Every structure is written in structure tokens, then in C-alpha cells.
Amino acid sequence: MLEKTNQVNLLFDFYAPLLKGKQCEYLELYYLDDLSLSEIAEMYEVSRQAVYDHIKRAEKQLNEYDGKLRLTRKHEQRQELVRKITDLVEATDESNMKEEMLTLLHQLSEMD
Template sequence: MSQENRLEKTNRINLLFDFYEQLLTEKQQMFLKYYFHDDFSLGEIAAEFEISRQAVYEHIKRAEQVLEQYEDKLGLLRKHAQRVQDLEKLRELVNASEMAQDQKISINKMVDHLEAWE
């Protein structure tokens, strides 16, 4: 896997983890945190938990699958990405409009508030 693909996968897993962490088992949470957040190697995790690297790999792969299954069913990451895109488009439309500057500022503050909820 190329460095760019690995980074994309890591970013996706971290985002999915942000949305679905509480739906994972404690062990799944722990292994994903060590591997994706803290950048531990499989060997380091295996040593920490006194299990084989293969067992760590299987736990991580299973947790990744579970995250993807939750996303397939619930779509929280997809919906989040769509909201971010829609808010950016709204901001662009407001700023390109001919409305008064104070109205633009007011609407942009509302968009800022909505983005803060993300």
C-alpha cells in the first residue's frame, strides 16, 4: 500500500472511529487507538498485550470491518461530509451575492455556528 493510500485509510478510520467509537468493544477501541492514533506497530501492540502480531492484526481488521459496517448502515461520516460541503457552498453563494455586507456577515456567522456543531 502506498504512503498516500495508507494516509487516506488512516484518516478514514480515524473519522469513522470518531463517529462510532462507543459502538466498539473496549478491546477494539484500544487496538484502534494504539494502531491508528498512537502509530504503534503490530509488534509493539502484541508485546504490550502479550499476544501474537497475527492476533493484533486480526483484531484491527475486524474492528475496521465493524466501523465500515456501521457507516454502511448509519452513514454518519457520509452525512457529515455532505453537510460540510453544503455549508461551504452556502458560504460561497452568500459571499458572491449582491446582498448587503451586514447580511452577509450575519449569514456567515450562522454558517460558522453550524460548522461548530460538526
């Protein structure tokens, strides 16, 4: 379950603006704020089933967006390259150059 939660959170980070109102709200409350279906249903005065349906549709939509745009895959590839370059930079002996390169790598990794 934790793996699914992490995956949905990652997808949500990339594609949340593309979701419709209630889908986005329910998904955020369920996965990010860790509220139960019942708690969300009570807040919005709807059935638990309605909340569940919105969340499932939102998950499906996020996966469809990622299937087409592949932003999470590109993100993971960039992160892996940054890790490899960081390891190489840390292994270098040029201390003045090393600090500058590490700073630039940090800036690059923060762009996501």
C-alpha cells in the same frame, strides 16, 4: 495507505463508542497514535497476530455500522452544503448580514 487511514479515522470518530474494548483501544493506538502492531502487542503482552485480528475486526465493524447508518456520507453532504452556502455568503455585498451569516455557518459546521 493514507486514504485508508483517513477513512478509518473518520469512521472511528463516528462509531468508536460502538466498538468493544480492545478493538477500540487497538484501533486508536494503531491509527490515531501511529503505533506499530509490534508496539501494541508488546504493551498488551499479546501476539502481533492478536492485535492485527482485533484491528481487522474493528475495521470491518466500523464499515458495517457505516453501511447501515451512513453517518459519514451525511457528514460529507452537510460539509459540502456549508461550503456552497459560505461561497454564496462571501459573494454578497451586505457586510453586516454577511458577518452574521458566516458566524451561523461556522457554528453549523462545528456541530459535526
